[in-house]
Amino acid sequence: MELLEIKNLSKSFDKKEVLKDINLCISSGKVVGLLGKNGAGKSTLIKLINDLLTPTEGEIFVKGNKIGADSKKAISYLPERTYLNKQMKVSEVIDYFRDFYEDFDSKKAKKLLKDLDLDVNEKLSKMSKGMQEKVQLVLVMSRKADLYILDEPLGGVDPATRDYILDTILSNFNENASVIISTHLISDIERILDEVIFIDKGTVVLQDDADKLRKKEKASLDEIFRRMFKC
Secondary structure: OOOEEEEEEEEEEOOEEEEEEEEEEEOOOOEEEEEOOOOOOHHHHHHHHOOOOOOOEEEEEEOOEEOOHHHHHHEEEEOOOOOOOOOOEHHHHHHHHHHHOOOEOHHHHHHHHHHOOOOOOOEHHHOOHHHHHHHHHHHHHOEOOOEEEEEOOOOOOOHHHHHHHHHHHHHOOOOOOEEEEEEOOHHHHHHHOOEEEEEEOOEEEEEEEHHHHHHHHOOOHHHHHHHHHOO
8 A cells, every 4th residue: 555645636726728738757765855846736745635625636644544534643744834823932842743643753743953053042034045945844854644745844944054964854754654855856856755746737757766767878867857847
């Protein structure tokens, strides 16, 4: 049984088709890059997997179950924009996540925050956008989920912190879980990817093993992407 299975998925807004007949399978124990230009449909696909949008056609299964209450328990999701109450202290947000999610590990969250030099007693409103994004990533990775979905996790983070964050992602999910990372910063994340999914104009144009693809094309994933999409 696949961890994530998507069958004949399409999504339209009014008369505009944003996703067209998507078919995907992702197994356990993988770090998968969801890669595409702005407007390709990445965020729409992620929202559908998280049951935040309703498909126009097709079905999505997580651990064999249709998207719904059970799938939400299995998925830990980092949206592109912060959604936390900025009047709360970091410690209060940790308490909120602990009460809301049975699988949330407060000790792990506090350790990761300390490693990132973030003060648990500080209000989110006093933090920079990048610091807020770090807090949100820590919260997401401190759950014991089956599938982690990260939408642009490095967008507001300085280059010096990116390697630590990627290592944090790698070391904080178990071998039976998988991570989907949606990003345009391909060169920054390609070292941790097991698989890649290229999406363009609402369709999946490529899904492949990252190492096999690099060997076949004799190029980095970033170079392959630029070549395919003429960036």
